[in-house]
Amino acid sequence: MAHDSIPNRSATRRTFLTGLAAAGVSTVGVTGVGGRTAGNDRNPILMVHGFLDSGETPWWDLTTYRLEEIGYDESQLSVLSLGALATTVDSPKVYAGEVASRLESISATHDSAVDIIAHSMGGLDSRWAIEKMGANEYVDSLITLGTPHQGTYVAYLAYITPGGRTMVPNSEFLQALNDGQLAADVNYTAIWSNLDALITPDEFATLPEPEASSISTAQNVFVPYKGHIQLSFDREVFETYVPHLG
Numbered sequence: 001m002a003h004d005s006i007p008n009r010s011a012t013r014r015t016f017l018t019g020l021a022a023a024g025v026s027t028v029g030v031t032g033v034g035g036r037t038a039g040n041d042r043n044p045i046l047m048v049h050g051f052l053d054s055g056e057t058p059w060w061d062l063t064t065y066r067l068e069e070i071g072y073d074e075s076q077l078s079v080l081s082l083g084a085l086a087t088t089v090d091s092p093k094v095y096a097g098e099v100a101s102r103l104e105s106i107s108a109t110h111d112s113a114v115d116i117i118a119h120s121m122g123g124l125d126s127r128w129a130i131e132k133m134g135a136n137e138y139v140d141s142l143i144t145l146g147t148p149h150q151g152t153y154v155a156y157l158a159y160i161t162p163g164g165r166t167m168v169p170n171s172e173f174l175q176a177l178n179d180g181q182l183a184a185d186v187n188y189t190a191i192w193s194n195l196d197a198l199i200t201p202d203e204f205a206t207l208p209e210p211e212a213s214s215i216s217t218a219q220n221v222f223v224p225y226k227g228h229i230q231l232s233f234d235r236e237v238f239e240t241y242v243p244h245l246g
Contacts, residue, residue: 041071042071042072042076042115042245042246043076043110043112043113043114043115043140043141043245043246044076044077044078044106044107044109044110044112044114044115045067045072045076045077045078045114045115045116045117045245046078046079046080046099046102046103046106046114046115046116046117047060047063047064047077047078047079047080047116047117047118048080048082048099048116048117048118048119048122048123048125048126049079049080049081049082049088049119049120049122050088050118050119050120050121050122050123050146050147051088051089051120051121051158051163051164051167052085052086052087052088052089053085053088053119053120053122054081054082054083054084054085054088055079055080055081055082056081056085057085058233059229059232059233060079060232062233063117063232063233063238064077064079066235066238070242076110078102078106080098080099080102082095082098082125088163089158089161089162089163089164090161090162090163091162091163091165091166091173092121092124092125092127092128092163092166092173093128093166093173094162095121095122095125096125096126096128096129096132096133096135097129097133098125099116099125099126099128099129099135100129100133100134100135100138103116103129103135103138103139104135104138106138107138113138113139113140113246114138114139114140115139115140115141115142115143115245115246116139116141116142116143117143117145117241117245118142118143118144118145118147119144119145119146119147119231119232120145120146120147120148120198120228120232121147121148121163121166121167122144122147123142123144123145123147123149123190124147124148124149124166124167124173124177126142126144127142127144127149127177128177130142130183130186131177131181131182131183132176132177136183136185136186137185139183139186140186140187140246141186141187141188141189141244141245141246142186142187142188142189143189143191143241143244143245144188144189144190144191144205145191145231145232145237145241146191146192146193146196146198146199146205146228146231146232147190147205148167148199148204148205149174149178149190149204149205149206149207149208150169150174150178150203150204150205150206150208151167151168151169151170151171151174151204152167152168152169152198152199152200152204153168153169153200153201154197154198154199154200155167155168155169156168169204178208178211179211180210180211180214181211181214181215182207182211182212182214182215182218183215184214184215186215186217187217187218187244187246188207188215188217188218188219189218189219189221189241189244190205190206190207190218190219190220190221191205191221191223191231191237191240191241192205192206192220192221192222192223193205193222193223193224193225193226193227193231194222194224194225195224195225195226195227196226196227196228196231197227197228198228199228206220207220221240221241223236223237223240
């Protein structure tokens with residue numbers, strides 16, 4: 001279920017987040033990030049999970065919680081769930097249709113461009129929607145976290161699935177996606193790390209050339225010593241990408 005279909009967080013999830021804060025992964029130091037605190041001054045956000053993941057996993061609750069702590073209203077935050085945990089193995093081309101549909105809906109509801117925070121294969125879903133399906137008209141910024149923009153050799157372990165095949169380096173999908181030109185009207189920020197065991201080699205989580213140089217609003221940002229899942233919830237990573245949201 002999408003986040004916007006759950007109007008109130010359960011007590012269990014609030015307890016979980018409180019526990020995380022007590023453990024040292026709270027939003028301390030984040031409140032002033034980006035220099036804005038009023039939710040109405042910001043674009044709505046769509047969060048897109050990756051391969052085998054779901055919008056129901058706790059790191060999306062933590063990201064939502066942190067965004068609310070810096071001034072976003074709950075109504076501005078949506079988490080797209082493309083299926084149940086461990087079942088989301090289809091091609092990014094398939095999921096891109098759902099991403100594009102949700103972006104159009106959110107944009108119309110808020111009369112605003114939308115920012116995307118996408119983890120892992122969710123970044124490929126989002127890029128295909130933006131660059132191949134015309135969803136760029138609804139998007140201001142795309143933040144990708146550990147997205148295999150150039151593929152990953154680990155994907156051979158999931159080659160039996162459509163999603164796995166698309167993430168193999170030099171797959172037909174990636175050749176079509178990385179055609180030399182990003183969407184000129186979208187701000188791209190690709191976060192990558194040197195301890196991301198699921199992206200091999202590590203730098204394949206960066207936007208490649210000549211794509212990265214095709215527009216002035218694209219950048220690759222290195223955040224050291226973060227694991228693949230950690231990229232989706234780590235406080236330092238959050239503080240790194242929040243200033244690049246619209």
